[in-house]
Amino acid sequence: MPGAAPETSPEASAVKVSLWDPGEDVVQVQRAPAPGALRSAWRAFRETARGLRTTFGRIAEGPVTMEYPEEKVPVYPRFRGRHKLHRFEDTGLEKCVGCSLCAAACPADCIRVVAAENTPENRVSPGERYAAVYEINLSRCIFCGYCEVACPFDAITMGHEYELSSYDRSDLIFTKEMLLAEPLERAPLRNEGE
Amino acid sequence: MITFTIDGREVRAPENAMLVDAAKHGDVEIPVFCYEPKLGNPVGACRMCLVEIEGIPKLQTGCSTPAKDGMVVHTQSERARVAQQAVVEFLLINHPLDCPVCDKGGECPLQDITFGWGAGTSRFIEPKRHFVKPLALSERIAIDRERCILCYRCVRFSQEISEDNQLVLVERGAHSYVATFDGHPYEATFTGNIIELCPVGALTSRPYRFRARPWDIEDAGSVCTLCPSQCNVTLTVRDERVIRVLARDNGEVDDGWLCDRGRFAYPALGGLPATAAALADAPAAAENGAGRITEPMIRDGGQLRVVSWERAMTEAVAGLRRAGERVGAIAGGQATNEEGLLLARLMREGAGSPHVDSRAAGTLELELHLALNEPRLQARVSDLEFAHAVLVLEGDPIRDAPILDLRLRKGVRRHGMKLIRATREELLAGPRELADKLAGAGEEIVVLWAERLTAGPDGSRAAAALLELADALSLGDVEGAGLLEIPAHTNGRGLREAGVLPNAGPGLSDPAATGDASPTGRDAAGIAEELAAGELTGLYLLQSDPLLEPADREVWERALERAATVVAHASFLTEGIREHADVVFPSEAYAEKEGTITHPDGRLQRLRPAVAHPGSIRAEWSVIVELASRLGLDLEVLTGAMASAQLFESVPFYAGLTLEEIGGKGVRWQEREAAGAYPTREQLV
Ligand code: SF4
Numbered sequence: 070m071p072g073a074a075p076e077t078s079p080e081a082s083a084v085k086v087s088l089w090d091p092g093e094d095v096v097q098v099q100r101a102p103a104p105g106a107l108r109s110a111w112r113a114f115r116e117t118a119r120g121l122r123t124t125f126g127r128i129a130e131g132p133v134t135m136e137y138p139e140e141k142v143p144v145y146p147r148f149r150g151r152h153k154l155h156r157f158e159d160t161g162l163e164k165c166v167g168c169s170l171c172a173a174a175c176p177a178d179c180i181r182v183v184a185a186e187n188t189p190e191n192r193v194s195p196g197e198r199y200a201a202v203y204e205i206n207l208s209r210c211i212f213c214g215y216c217e218v219a220c221p222f223d224a225i226t227m228g229h230e231y232e233l234s235s236y237d238r239s240d241l242i243f244t245k246e247m248l249l250a251e252p253l254e255r256a257p258l259r260n261e262g263e
Numbered sequence: 264m265i266t267f268t269i270d271g272r273e274v275r276a277p278e279n280a281m282l283v284d285a286a287k288h289g290d291v292e293i294p295v296f297c298y299e300p301k302l303g304n305p306v307g308a309c310r311m312c313l314v315e316i317e318g319i320p321k322l323q324t325g326c327s328t329p330a331k332d333g334m335v336v337h338t339q340s341e342r343a344r345v346a347q348q349a350v351v352e353f354l355l356i357n358h359p360l361d362c363p364v365c366d367k368g369g370e371c372p373l374q375d376i377t378f379g380w381g382a383g384t385s386r387f388i389e390p391k392r393h394f395v396k397p398l399a400l401s402e403r404i405a406i407d408r409e410r411c412i413l414c415y416r417c418v419r420f421s422q423e424i425s426e427d428n429q430l431v432l433v434e435r436g437a438h439s440y441v442a443t444f445d446g447h448p449y450e451a452t453f454t455g456n457i458i459e460l461c462p463v464g465a466l467t468s469r470p471y472r473f474r475a476r477p478w479d480i481e482d483a484g485s486v487c488t489l490c491p492s493q494c495n496v497t498l499t500v501r502d503e504r505v506i507r508v509l510a511r512d513n514g515e516v517d518d519g520w521l522c523d524r525g526r527f528a529y530p531a532l533g534g535l536p537a538t539a540a541a542l543a544d545a546p547a548a549a550e551n552g553a554g555r556i557t558e559p560m561i562r563d564g565g566q567l568r569v570v571s572w573e574r575a576m577t578e579a580v581a582g583l584r585r586a587g588e589r590v591g592a593i594a595g596g597q598a599t600n601e602e603g604l605l606l607a608r609l610m611r612e613g614a615g616s617p618h619v620d621s622r623a624a625g626t627l628e629l630e631l632h633l634a635l636n637e638p639r640l641q642a643r644v645s646d647l648e649f650a651h652a653v654l655v656l657e658g659d660p661i662r663d664a665p666i667l668d669l670r671l672r673k674g675v676r677r678h679g680m681k682l683i684r685a686t687r688e689e690l691l692a693g694p695r696e697l698a699d700k701l702a703g704a705g706e707e708i709v710v711l712w713a714e715r716l717t718a719g720p721d722g723s724r725a726a727a728a729l730l731e732l733a734d735a736l737s738l739g740d741v742e743g744a745g746l747l748e749i750p751a752h753t754n755g756r757g758l759r760e761a762g763v764l765p766n767a768g769p770g771l772s773d774p775a776a777t778g779d780a781s782p783t784g785r786d787a788a789g790i791a792e793e794l795a796a797g798e799l800t801g802l803y804l805l806q807s808d809p810l811l812e813p814a815d816r817e818v819w820e821r822a823l824e825r826a827a828t829v830v831a832h833a834s835f836l837t838e839g840i841r842e843h844a845d846v847v848f849p850s851e852a853y854a855e856k857e858g859t860i861t862h863p864d865g866r867l868q869r870l871r872p873a874v875a876h877p878g879s880i881r882a883e884w885s886v887i888v889e890l891a892s893r894l895g896l897d898l899e900v901l902t903g904a905m906a907s908a909q910l911f912e913s914v915p916f917y918a919g920l921t922l923e924e925i926g927g928k929g930v931r932w933q934e935r936e937a938a939g940a941y942p943t944r945e946q947l948v
């Protein structure tokens with residue numbers, strides 16, 4: 070109904086006004102004097118030239134851009150990428166005994182370990198117990214490496230893989246099998262100081 | 264109180280307290296391994312508690328040296344520190360240090376004390392002593408002898424607490440190890456307690472083996488409802504499953520112990536604490552929780568079939584409508600007070616039927632109930648320990664309420680209590696003569712009687728004789744003396760007080776007074792007879808299966824056969840439910856329940872849900888409330904807490920109670936002011 074457009078109530082506008090009274094706190098904005106036309110044209114030219122000097126100065130070095138993902142950035146040996154679980158090289162048994170110490174140390178609370186008992190028929194690790202479930206939620210991991218430090222058996226270490234994007238969050242929950250497997254493509258390594 | 268000095272602090276402590284305990288009054292911790300007051304006198308086996316006392320040339324064990332006035336004690340002097348480090352180093356000489364695979368890791372006193380008082384390094388490079396491991400000490404307990412520090416706790420428990428005398432230390436010196444004396448598995452009623460006692464990972468639970476670490480779990484306090492002892496427990500929960508049951512020390516209830524049934528019944532049910540009924544009916548069937556009912560069911564063409572809640576409710580309402588007033592209800596012993604109260608209201612006010620019962624031993628005249636439950640006649644559990652004599656009447660505590668058996672043993676062993684047994688026949692033959700026999704033992708006498716004493720046709724006579732005995736011994740007038748009943752079912756007392764009796768309303772009131780229903784309800788046996796005769800047509804079973812009760816089986820079979828409608832709340836398809844129930848509502852296990860139960864000595868205790876309901880199980884109280892509302896009765900309960908509030912309002916001698924007041928340790932209503940509202944025999948007449 071056209072005639073029934075509500076008037077702004079006096080209370081509403083009163084409220085609006087009293088929302089914030091800057092009072093004494095008002096900040097004065099200091100502005101530089103506006104430059105003249107000639108002066109500003111010179112300034113623009115000068116700054117552009119200064120930038121171009123860097124550009125032309127480096128032209129002989131060739132491009133430094135990397136054509137990722139065809140080409141990969143090499144990482145340092147101590148780079149903390151996605152985790153790896155390890156096996157003993159001789160026996161092939163898993164090093165992890167499912168002690169959950171990594172889970173206790175993890176500040177992001179992203180490791181879940183459910184242990185089970187080794188039997189003579191099904192021996193997974195050398196000790197009495199092994200990790201039946203070992204999951205790291207990499208979408209939560211902050212790559213601090215505390216899990217690696219906590220592990221009494223060097224069963225988990227931080228690897229070099231950093232390509233961890235995915236279309237689905239749940240794909241980022243890495244299971245024991247995924248963590249034990251060698252990555253499909255290894256991240257290139259660079260030497261210290263290189 | 265005495266005053267002594269420890270580590271430079273003046274500390275006031277009770278006289279004769281051992282130094283380790285006295286030190287706590289000054290916030291000083293003295294490390295211990297073998298000291299455990301629950302096990303009786305200290306033995307001084309581990310030497311961890313060595314302290315330096317001025318004026319005594321040698322270091323002394325703090326666990327067995329009482330604090331004396333003016334003593335000056337040092338726990339951090341050079342000598343004491345060297346001794347502590349030496350003891351830790353010594354204990355670790357043969358310890359395998361396999362903490363990462365050890366179930367005790369993270370909650371291990373040896374870890375903590377090594378961290379706190381050890382040297383941090385070891386000088387020991389020689390080979391360690393080895394044993395075969397892991398070994399099963401029994402079906403439920405694993406033993407790892409390499410980890411044992413020879414503290415004697417487990418052996419002392421077996422020898423002096425449960426007195427099964429099975430555990431011993433064999434061999435000498437470093438070769439000593441814990442074993443049963445004959446090499447057979449350690450089988451007794453209370454074996455699981457040694458797992459909690461062991462200060463290292465030498466004794467661990469097999470069902471809990473490698474299930475979780477202390478930082479993976481949550482603890483939830485509750486009360487075990489598998490028998491009338493109602494021990495306080497801590498449920499260990501991981502991923503919404505109960506994976507372990509631990510004792511929660513309550514000196515007035517369980518003294519810190521648990522029986523093996525309470526401790527180990529849960530895994531047979533897939534990580535869910537059992538119901539007593541399921542355990543009674545072929546526990547194997549309930550293996551891995553396979554039999555647990557988690558969805559509502561109705562009988563369709565002779566077979567139970569899973570249906571939606573809506574359908575089950577409609578079916579139950581239709582059945583109850585058809586039965587009308589001709590319906591009876593039986594509450595099983597694990598029902599809470601609230602469930603009992605609401606069920607009785609549903610029957611009395613909703614269906615107009617007075618036939619509700621919860622008592623296994625049949626009806627007793629209300630007058631006798633009132634007399635037997637009289638507050639001044641009630642003994643507490645701790646009275647069993649300190650009484651001059653305890654008369655066990657007809658009961659077998661180790662079967663009926665196992666934890667009371669430990670209490671009786673403690674009384675006899677430590678306080679010279681005299682234990683006397685008598686049968687029902689002796690009581691009936693002459694309560695006065697029995698009283699004369701007891702009189703010589705002293706005046707603090709507790710009579711521990713089992714509910715079945717008052718069962719059968721002679722029940723009332725036996726109850727009257729019991730009262731006469733109580734009178735002759737003047738149990739009501741002596742502090743620390745009294746009667747203590749062991750009900751046939753867990754919450755027998757609570758259900759009675761909540762009014763789940765054919766001849767009494769809430770608070771043992773006379774139902775005639777409240778008007779609604781005729782006062783002459785039938786008891787369980789009566790309900791069976793009337794069902795069999797076709798007088799009643801409907802039956803409502805709240806967590807109870809009459810076919811599991813040995814009594815009257817034949818009548819019950821006929822009764823269930825003839826009943827037109829049987830509505831049951833059940834966790835397992837036990838025989839009666841499987842064959843005869845028409846509507847089955849899935850019911851909660853105690854770890855899922857919310858509500859209160861009443862201990863045989865009148866202590867109200869609180870059940871708190873530790874895990875969520877599996878499947879589509881709903882709280883029992885809410886199902887009863889919903890049914891009632893569909894039958895046109897508003898029970899005015901929307902939450903579990905409201906149900907409790909209604910209970911406290913309805914039972915005059917619970918008046919004013921709150922769940923907060925009950926708290927973790929419970930309250931005995933006899934010790935509250937509202938106990939004055941207990942109806943006297945005179946009021947009745
Ligand atoms: S790197 Fe840090 S955040 Fe990631 S799993 Fe290990 S401990 Fe947790």
Ligand code: SF4
Nearest residue numbers: 165166168169171220
């Ligand atoms: S990875 Fe290491 S710390 Fe984690 S559970 Fe396995 S053994 Fe323990």
Ligand code: SF4
Nearest residue numbers: 411412414415417461
């Ligand atoms: S098994 Fe445990 S409780 Fe028993 S003596 Fe050894 S350390 Fe002590």
Ligand code: FES
Nearest residue numbers: 297307309310326
């Ligand atoms: S605690 Fe004192 S000797 Fe063991």
